Amino acid sequence: MAIIETSKLTKHYGRIKAVDGLNLKIEEGEVFGLLGPNGAGKTTTIKILATLLDPTSGTATVNGFDVEKYPSKVRESIGIVFQEPSTDELLSGYENLKMHSMIYGIPKSEVDKRIEEALSLVELTERKNDLVKTYSGGMRRRLEIGRGLLHRPKVLFLDEPTLGLDPRGRETMWGYVQRLVKELNMTILLTTHYMEEADALADRVCIIDHGKSVAIDTPENLKESMGGDLVTIVSDSPKIGEVKKLKFVKKIEKLDGKYLITVDSAAENLQELLKKIGKVDCVEVRSPTLADVFMKNTGRGLEEAEGGWFDKIVQQSVNKQ
Amino acid sequence: MNPRNKVTPGTNRPDTLKGIYAVWWREITVFFRETPRIISSVMSPIIWLLVFGAGLGGSLSVQGLDYQQFIFGGILVQTFLFSSLFYGAYLVWDRKIDVLKAVLVSPLSRSSIFLGKVFGGVTISLMEAIIVLLFGYLIGMNYSAGVFVLALVLVALASAGLTALGLAVGSFMESPEGFQLLSSLVLFPLFFLSGALFPINNLKGPLGILAAIDPVTYIVDILRNVLTGIHYFDPMLDLAALAVFIVGANIIGVWAFSRMKS
Numbered sequence: 001m002a003i004i005e006t007s008k009l010t011k012h013y014g015r016i017k018a019v020d021g022l023n024l025k026i027e028e029g030e031v032f033g034l035l036g037p038n039g040a041g042k043t044t045t046i047k048i049l050a051t052l053l054d055p056t057s058g059t060a061t062v063n064g065f066d067v068e069k070y071p072s073k074v075r076e077s078i079g080i081v082f083q084e085p086s087t088d089e090l091l092s093g094y095e096n097l098k099m100h101s102m103i104y105g106i107p108k109s110e111v112d113k114r115i116e117e118a119l120s121l122v123e124l125t126e127r128k129n130d131l132v133k134t135y136s137g138g139m140r141r142r143l144e145i146g147r148g149l150l151h152r153p154k155v156l157f158l159d160e161p162t163l164g165l166d167p168r169g170r171e172t173m174w175g176y177v178q179r180l181v182k183e184l185n186m187t188i189l190l191t192t193h194y195m196e197e198a199d200a201l202a203d204r205v206c207i208i209d210h211g212k213s214v215a216i217d218t219p220e221n222l223k224e225s226m227g228g229d230l231v232t233i234v235s236d237s238p239k240i241g242e243v244k245k246l247k248f249v250k251k252i253e254k255l256d257g258k259y260l261i262t263v264d265s266a267a268e269n270l271q272e273l274l275k276k277i278g279k280v281d282c283v284e285v286r287s288p289t290l291a292d293v294f295m296k297n298t299g300r301g302l303e304e305a306e307g308g309w310f311d312k313i314v315q316q317s318v319n320k321q
Numbered sequence: 322m323n324p325r326n327k328v329t330p331g332t333n334r335p336d337t338l339k340g341i342y343a344v345w346w347r348e349i350t351v352f353f354r355e356t357p358r359i360i361s362s363v364m365s366p367i368i369w370l371l372v373f374g375a376g377l378g379g380s381l382s383v384q385g386l387d388y389q390q391f392i393f394g395g396i397l398v399q400t401f402l403f404s405s406l407f408y409g410a411y412l413v414w415d416r417k418i419d420v421l422k423a424v425l426v427s428p429l430s431r432s433s434i435f436l437g438k439v440f441g442g443v444t445i446s447l448m449e450a451i452i453v454l455l456f457g458y459l460i461g462m463n464y465s466a467g468v469f470v471l472a473l474v475l476v477a478l479a480s481a482g483l484t485a486l487g488l489a490v491g492s493f494m495e496s497p498e499g500f501q502l503l504s505s506l507v508l509f510p511l512f513f514l515s516g517a518l519f520p521i522n523n524l525k526g527p528l529g530i531l532a533a534i535d536p537v538t539y540i541v542d543i544l545r546n547v548l549t550g551i552h553y554f555d556p557m558l559d560l561a562a563l564a565v566f567i568v569g570a571n572i573i574g575v576w577a578f579s580r581m582k583s
């Protein structure tokens with residue numbers, strides 16, 4: 001049986017459909033990624049699964065228990081790292097972990113060992129006695145991750161676990177997650193809007209937009225669904241007619257002056273493609289990413305979809321002129 | 322994590338007592354690290370007694386007692402009335418910042434979390450009451466050690482009700498802006514109707530009725546009785562009213578806290 005299962009899960013905030021008919025099935029031991037832009041409904045989904053929010057309609061079970069009917073049963077098997085900081089600023093790192101272990105009833109004989117392990121895992125042993133308010137954002141993030149693991153939950157929710165971490169911190173974090181699954185057989189539901197993160201960590205990814213799931217599969221299958229590698233060409237007079245006849249060419253699109261050509265195995269076929277197309281100014285070859293998958297399924301780019309308000313205002317004023 | 326002591330993840334059943342202790346411990350530790358909160362909670366009753374009692378009451382006396390000594394019990398109540406209610410209602414801030422959520426997703430029951438918070442409020446009230454009672458000796462009050470301890474027991478009981486009431490308010494409140502309303506609609510009426518600053522039988526008609534349903538009235542009466550011997554009600558009535566209040570406030574509080582989503 002799936003350890004997390006949702007059926008037509010829906011949450012409305014007034015007119016906003018934060019989560020809109022979400023169906024998920026997550027197996028034990030799986031790392032499952034929810035990938036989507038700001039406001040897609042990732043946090044809302046996690047809050048419902050963690051019993052902090054009731055859905056408007058639909059159902060969800062975690063570890064076999066319905067989140068609305070048996071919230072305390074659900075709470076016995078989950079751990080969560082919130083998107084927003086939730087450690088106590090006026091307690092030290094050690095005290096935060098100590099408090100957490102008391103609340104979860106970790107046996108006395110285990111407490112010190114586990115706290116030590118968690119601190120060293122997130123590399124905070126040296127700062128453990130400093131108040132959290134003196135930590136940097138990234139250190140605080142790491143402390144929260146350490147805390148989320150302390151009681152070794154069956155299901156761990158990580159809401160944007162690498163938010164605010166530097167690239168090195170991010171990679172270390174990916175390392176932890178992979179170890180956790182391997183060593184503790186935890187099930188992890190993580191949200192992110194970094195496609196590389198979903199790609200690197202998740203066994204399966206659900207791409208979510210406006211509260212709806214637009215695609216669920218392994219990152220590999222999702223990328224494969226794009227139908228091949230992407231070749232971008234800038235050229236004044238490409239011989240498109242010739243190119244279309246090539247068997248390995250799947251698709252040709254024109255995007256603001258560039259040609260986006262989807263081909264089977266660019267490594268084998270690029271030479272021939274270039275021969276046929278004639279003179280080109282610029283060529284770029286890459287494998288599809290989850291961002292391309294997002295674009296294909298929503299018609300918008302992942303970056304574009306999450307553009308900040310400032311970008312939007314600039315965009316609007318440009319459009320007006 | 323050493324693969325040798327590989328552990329399978331599982332379910333966590335908390336130890337209720339330990340959990341309550343953890344919540345209490347957090348409240349107290351944080352309290353002592355917020356210096357302004359400590360200073361204000363100790364200084365404000367002392368300023369009241371000095372300015373209000375000595376300034377206004379210099380020429381007054383009530384039932385043969387100096388006005389300052391008459392209001393002493395009332396000011397003691399004011400101290401922990403304000404701190405208990407605000408301490409409880411502070412919950413609305415805990416909810417705004419995410420600290421509380423981390424506790425709410427734990428398997429510790431809502432009523433245990435609630436109880437831990439109530440004990441936190443009671444502890445803070447007791448510390449303040451000790452300071453005010455010690456200060457009392459300086460303004461000429463004289464009570465025995467036994468009375469001192471009895472007063473503290475009553476403070477603890479009353480504060481358990483008031484903190485629960487504050488937590489109930491904090492659970493219902495949607496945003497910290499409601500704090501103003503708490504002061505003007507709950508706190509000041511409770512305090513000014515209670516007879517903390519004047520003999521309660523001065524209130525007649527509708528105000529008298531309001532005073533009679535104000536639980537703080539009975540808290541003031543029994544504490545003033547214990548500390549100075551002046552009282553307007555039978556101590557048994559005071560105690561009965563206090564008991565009803567504590568039980569009622571905690572039932573409402575636990576209910577409000579349990580239905581609260583983050």
Ligand SMILES: Nc1ncnc2c1ncn2[C@@H]1O[C@H](COP(=O)(O)OP(=O)(O)OP(=O)(O)O)[C@@H](O)[C@H]1O
Nearest residue numbers: 013016018036037038039040041042043044045193
């Ligand atoms: N308490 C709330 N009241 C009203 N609307 C809300 C509330 N919480 C979330 N929303 C709305 O629900 C939608 C989904 O929000 P949610 O926080 O789940 O997004 P998210 O995918 O986690 O985004 P992000 O990447 O920014 O964290 C958004 O449109 C948001 O404005």
Ligand SMILES: [Mg+2]
Nearest residue numbers: 042043044083
């Ligand atoms: Mg979010």
